[in-house]
Amino acid sequence: MSNTTNNHDERDTVMENMLDLLAREDRTEPDAGFEDRIWHAMHQATETRISGRRRKKSTAWIPFVTAACVGVMGYIVWMPMINVDLETNDQTVASVLDDDFSADILLSSFDAMDMLIADAEEVDESLSMLELQIDTNEFEVSVDSTWQDLGGSL
Amino acid sequence: MDEHIAGRELDDQRHQEAAGQSDDLAALVAEAARGDGQAWSELIERYARRVYALAKSRLRDPDEAEEVSQAVFASVFQHVSTGRYTERGQFEPWLFRIAMNRIRDQIRRNTRRVRIESHTDRVISVPSEVADESHDLGKLRSAIDSLNDSDQEIIGLRHQAGMEFKAIAELLNEPVGTLLARHHRAMHKLRKLLGVDAQAGVSHE
Numbered sequence: 081m082s083n084t085t086n087n088h089d090e091r092d093t094v095m096e097n098m099l100d101l102l103a104r105e106d107r108t109e110p111d112a113g114f115e116d117r118i119w120h121a122m123h124q125a126t127e128t129r130i131s132g133r134r135r136k137k138s139t140a141w142i143p144f145v146t147a148a149c150v151g152v153m154g155y156i157v158w159m160p161m162i163n164v165d166l167e168t169n170d171q172t173v174a175s176v177l178d179d180d181f182s183a184d185i186l187l188s189s190f191d192a193m194d195m196l197i198a199d200a201e202e203v204d205e206s207l208s209m210l211e212l213q214i215d216t217n218e219f220e221v222s223v224d225s226t227w228q229d230l231g232g233s234l
Numbered sequence: 235m236d237e238h239i240a241g242r243e244l245d246d247q248r249h250q251e252a253a254g255q256s257d258d259l260a261a262l263v264a265e266a267a268r269g270d271g272q273a274w275s276e277l278i279e280r281y282a283r284r285v286y287a288l289a290k291s292r293l294r295d296p297d298e299a300e301e302v303s304q305a306v307f308a309s310v311f312q313h314v315s316t317g318r319y320t321e322r323g324q325f326e327p328w329l330f331r332i333a334m335n336r337i338r339d340q341i342r343r344n345t346r347r348v349r350i351e352s353h354t355d356r357v358i359s360v361p362s363e364v365a366d367e368s369h370d371l372g373k374l375r376s377a378i379d380s381l382n383d384s385d386q387e388i389i390g391l392r393h394q395a396g397m398e399f400k401a402i403a404e405l406l407n408e409p410v411g412t413l414l415a416r417h418h419r420a421m422h423k424l425r426k427l428l429g430v431d432a433q434a435g436v437s438h439e
Contacts, residue, residue, distance in 0.1 A: 125308035
């Protein structure tokens with residue numbers, strides 16, 4: 081058992097030595113300027129980043145100015161149109177006004193109904209009076225018309 | 235037996251180096267963060283070639299490996315110099331994590347460019363006579379290439395990057411025991427591929 085373990089250890093050591101040799105070869109592969117190139121690339125990347133930042137700063141005003149221009153344009157274009165609509169009673173505005181008007185009528189008729197219901201007895205009386213008057217008038221009119229017809233025929 | 239002792243000595247030496255480096259590494263990174271050029275030079279001196287070796291082991295292309303190394307250090311420099319990296323004694327795992335990510339990106343890009351036939355765990359024919367200390371490292375490279383990604387990763391981090399298992403565990407967020415097992419498995423596959431076992435005349439259970 082211990083012999084097998086020793087063999088395993090030995091073979092692992094052989095393998096590890098081979099791998100270390102390979103790693104050493106890979107590490108020594110780049111030329112002497114390798115570190116300098118790393119250093120240069122490192123600083124170049126940072127410089128690019130800084131210059132990128134500066135460019136961003138210099139163009140930072142563009143969205144604000146654009147937004148302001150859009151606001152001013154909107155004011156100039158839309159404000160006169162709103163005034164014209166009010167003065168010329170545009171359909172949209174008119175429909176709104178109609179709605180308001182009908183709503184007022186509805187409310188006032190509700191008030192009248194309330195008053196009528198409150199004075200129900202008076203309404204009954206006045207209704208019967210009206211019926212009487214109508215009947216009388218119809219009679220009178222019918223009488224008048226009969227005599228007029230007679231006179232006409234004579 | 236001599237090889238065994240030499241291996242142990244190498245391990246001890248590696249461990250001592252790592253321990254000594256970790257002591258002054260935090261101070262070095264702090265100086266680099268303050269913009270000390272000398273500190274940056276030392277960090278490059280210490281890690282650039284290890285990053286290169288790791289990249290080379292995975293990418294196989296020297297130009298791509300150097301490109302990745304430059305990108306890694308550019309990223310590290312930006313993070314450290316702008317205070318986005320806070321030193322918690324994990325500079326090395328952090329640096330190699332960046333390296334691994336860059337390498338993976340490059341592999342993905344290369345795969346998109348050329349669809350390479352997957353040859354995971356394929357047994358390659360390696361004559362047994364090449365498997366001794368002085369051998370053709372090209373064969374070993376081919377053997378590593380034939381391992382799967384997980385095995386290549388652990389071999390690359392341990393040997394090409396020269397990392398301690400503890401640092402690899404921090405990098406990959408895996409227990410040290412799991413990594414030791416992974417490493418052992420990868421080594422076993424390599425031995426099998428290179429015929430080291432056959433040469434030693436030991437049969438596997």
